[in-house]
Amino acid sequence: MKNGNNRTIAIIGSGPAGSTLASFLAKKGADVTVFDDGRRPDLIVGESLIPALIPVLRKLDLEERVAAICQHKPGVSFTLSKDEQIDFTFQSLAGSPMPTYAYNSPRPALDCLLEKRADELGVKRARVRAKVERANGDRLRLSDETLSQAPWLKGKQPDLLVDSTGRARLFARTLEIPAELGPRKDVAYFAHYDGCELPTPTGQVIIGRLENGWCWRIPLRDSLSIGVVLNKDDAAKFGTTPEERLEGIINHDPRLAAAGVKRRRVTEVATYTNYQLVSTRGHGPGWVMTGDAFGFVDPMLSPGMWLALRSGELLAESLDDLAGYSREMRKLIKAWMALIEYFYDGRIFAMYKTGMFFENKYPGKVSMFMHDFFNKKIACMAAGLTTASFSGHCLLQLFAGPATWKTDPEPLAIR
Numbered sequence: 001m002k003n004g005n006n007r008t009i010a011i012i013g014s015g016p017a018g019s020t021l022a023s024f025l026a027k028k029g030a031d032v033t034v035f036d037d038g039r040r041p042d043l044i045v046g047e048s049l050i051p052a053l054i055p056v057l058r059k060l061d062l063e064e065r066v067a068a069i070c071q072h073k074p075g076v077s078f079t080l081s082k083d084e085q086i087d088f089t090f091q092s093l094a095g096s097p098m099p100t101y102a103y104n105s106p107r108p109a110l111d112c113l114l115e116k117r118a119d120e121l122g123v124k125r126a127r128v129r130a131k132v133e134r135a136n137g138d139r140l141r142l143s144d145e146t147l148s149q150a151p152w153l154k155g156k157q158p159d160l161l162v163d164s165t166g167r168a169r170l171f172a173r174t175l176e177i178p179a180e181l182g183p184r185k186d187v188a189y190f191a192h193y194d195g196c197e198l199p200t201p202t203g204q205v206i207i208g209r210l211e212n213g214w215c216w217r218i219p220l221r222d223s224l225s226i227g228v229v230l231n232k233d234d235a236a237k238f239g240t241t242p243e244e245r246l247e248g249i250i251n252h253d254p255r256l257a258a259a260g261v262k263r264r265r266v267t268e269v270a271t272y273t274n275y276q277l278v279s280t281r282g283h284g285p286g287w288v289m290t291g292d293a294f295g296f297v298d299p300m301l302s303p304g305m306w307l308a309l310r311s312g313e314l315l316a317e318s319l320d321d322l323a324g325y326s327r328e329m330r331k332l333i334k335a336w337m338a339l340i341e342y343f344y345d346g347r348i349f350a351m352y353k354t355g356m357f358f359e360n361k362y363p364g365k366v367s368m369f370m371h372d373f374f375n376k377k378i379a380c381m382a383a384g385l386t387t388a389s390f391s392g393h394c395l396l397q398l399f400a401g402p403a404t405w406k407t408d409p410e411p412l413a414i415r
């Protein structure tokens with residue numbers, strides 16, 4: 001393959017991963033074409049963003065424009081039961097290189113901003129639902145019809161093809177590359193509402209334990225996004241249509257029902273299934289995957305959008321080392337998976353409760369220090385700053401054991 005900026009690069013898919021990669025490559029002067037049909041649903045998941053995304057937006061000179069359409073997000077609260085809530089604030093990141101806030105985004109509008117930025121930077125755009133074909137071995141080529149939609153390529157296959165098609169996983173499907181599936185077989189339903197009681201402080205995201213799963217409340221500028229995530233069989237008990245199920249689950253949960261007594265649904269209900277999967281290969285000769293096409297962890301802790309943007313940023317820096325890029329992506333995905341497991345199996349909440357027990361029993365400077373130290377460590381990992389750090393995961397392991405002596409994580413687990 002050609003070196004440096006001489007190569008032609010085709011990115012399939014203009015979601016967050018594709019647009020971010022396109023922008024970073026264009027900034028380096030590369031010859032980039034994005035293939036996307038421009039169709040986007042009115043409702044897309046990926047609304048709750050983490051602080052680590054902000055430095056990427058800043059590098060794209062986009063934070064101001066993003067802030068103008070987004071809701072400021074000061075932190076996340078976890079409701080464990082009707083009366084028990086744990087509040088995390090990104091203020092615990094003070095003194096770290098991370099911003100002490102994040103955003104809740106109206107996804108289609110955010111995608112448009114990312115796309116527009118790529119266009120401003122000189123990316124070429126072919127408005128087509130792209131098709132690729134297996135060439136020889138595990139090589140890929142754009143179909144003739146797709147190639148013809150980008151006449152500036154003069155019928156020549158690009159030097160590098162990038163799969164940014166998200167869950168469509170275009171390259172993996174074409175090459176029959178299997179995926180490692182996650183343990184959860186969840187379905188998610190969500191919609192936007194108005195008339196709801198809004199979380200405090202303004203913009204705080206609420207993650208709630210449900211009897212058979214979990215739910216989110218993500219405040220946007222003009223509405224509240226409510227989503228529920230649960231096992232498919234359990235979801236089916238609440239009705240036959242997505243609307244019936246979402247309504248049924250909201251009504252069944254005391255906290256959700258109380259917050260939404262006067263709710264009015266202002267969008268359709270969207271459904272997402274089978275999303276925990278990671279491709280067993282992330283690159284091959286002349287092709288590479290980014291974002292969800294590479295792999296998606298889980299909606300818990302909201303790493304998806306950051307991984308999408310980070311994969312674009314990372315790939316733009318690693319064009320000459322696709323194997324290194326794939327390794328780094330796999331490392332990030334695994335690190336998020338490991339962190340998220342602590343939330344699903346209840347160990348993180350057991351650690352918190354045990355910590356509070358000792359803090360109340362032995363108040364003083366040591367307890368305060370431990371509290372701040374632990375909060376900061378968890379915040380840095382959940383914000384995306386140190387998620388993949390060896391020391392962070394060691395610390396979690398170290399604390400998880402003793403925490404369970406005092407608090408049983410089992411009843412705190414999310415089913």
Ligand SMILES: Cc1cc2nc3c(=O)[nH]c(=O)nc-3n(C[C@H](O)[C@H](O)[C@H](O)COP(=O)(O)OP(=O)(O)OC[C@H]3O[C@@H](n4cnc5c(N)ncnc54)[C@H](O)[C@@H]3O)c2cc1C
Binds near residue numbers: 037166298
């Ligand atoms: C239930 C659920 C909740 C989630 N909540 C959050 C959250 O709160 N926060 C968060 O950060 N993440 C969340 N995510 C994850 C997040 O939505 C994704 O990680 C993110 O959208 C990935 O971006 P992407 O660019 O890789 O893919 P996508 O956003 O899927 O973009 C892919 C693009 O490729 C286009 N495309 C597909 N096929 C073709 C083709 N053949 N030719 C041309 N174009 C094509 C599509 O039209 C689309 O525009 C959630 C995911 C799920 C399932």
